[in-house]
C-alpha cells in the first residue's frame with residue numbers, strides 16, 4: 630500500500646500545529662496590544678524612552694548585558710520575594726522595545742524594575758566602572774573603558790566627573806563617564822515596571838531601597 634499521502638498529511642499536520650501554537654496563537658492573544666492611557670495622569674504606558682535612554686539600550690545590547698541579566702519578573706519562583714519587581718512582567722511592558730531585551734541567562738539580578746529599585750545614576754556609573762566599589766564581592770565584570778579620568782584639580786573640570794572610590798596609595802583623580810556610560814545609566818534608570826496593569830496588578834509591597842550605602846560623596 631502506498632503510504633506517501635499519509636506521511637505527507639502527518640508532516641503537514643505537524644508543521645501546521647506548531648505554526649498555530651508558536652506563531653498564530655500568541656499573535657492572536659497579544660499581537661495587537663497597544664499602549665494604554667493612565668487614568669487622570671495624561672500619560673501612556675509604557676512611556677516612550679527618552680533619546681539618551683534609547684542610545685543606552687543599544688550600548689546595553691552591544692556590551693552583552695543580556696548574557697547575565699534578564700528583564701522579566703516571573704510570577705512563578707521567587708522573583709517577587711526577591712524584590713525584583715512588584716508585579717510580574719507582561720507582553721505590554723515591551724511594546725516600545727526593539728529588539729526586546731528579555732535576556733539570555735540570569736547570572737545577575739533581574740533588571741526589569743531597576744530604575745525604581747536603584748534610581749541613582751551615580752550609583753550605576755560607579756557600579757559599571759568597578760562593581761565591587763559599591764557591592765561587596767560582586768561577580769559582575771568591570772567596564773572601565775566606558776570612562777576617562779581627570780586629575781582632581783583639573784583646570785577645566787568636566788561637569789560629569791565623579792569622585793572615585795578611594796584607592797590605597799593611588800593619586801586621587803575623578804572619573805569622567807563617556808557618553809556611552811551616561812546613556813547606559815539613563816537606560817537603566819528608564820527600566821521601570823511599577824505601573825499596575827489590568828493583566829498584571831501590583832502584587833507585592835515596595836522593596837527597601839538597596840543602594841545608597843557605601844557610596845563616596847561627590
Ligand code: HEC
Nearest residue numbers: 692693694696697736737738743760764767768769770817
Ligand atoms: C558575567 C555576568 C554579568 C554581566 C555580563 C553583566 N552583569 Fe550586571 N551583574 C552581575 C552580577 C553577578 C550582579 C550582582 C552583583 C552586583 O550587584 O554587582 C550584577 C548586578 C548588576 C546590577 C545591580 C542589580 C541589583 O539589583 O542590585 C546592575 C544595574 C547591572 N548588573 C547592570 C549590568 C549592565 C548594564 C551590564 C552590561 C554593561 C551588566 N550588568 C553585565 C553579572 C553580570
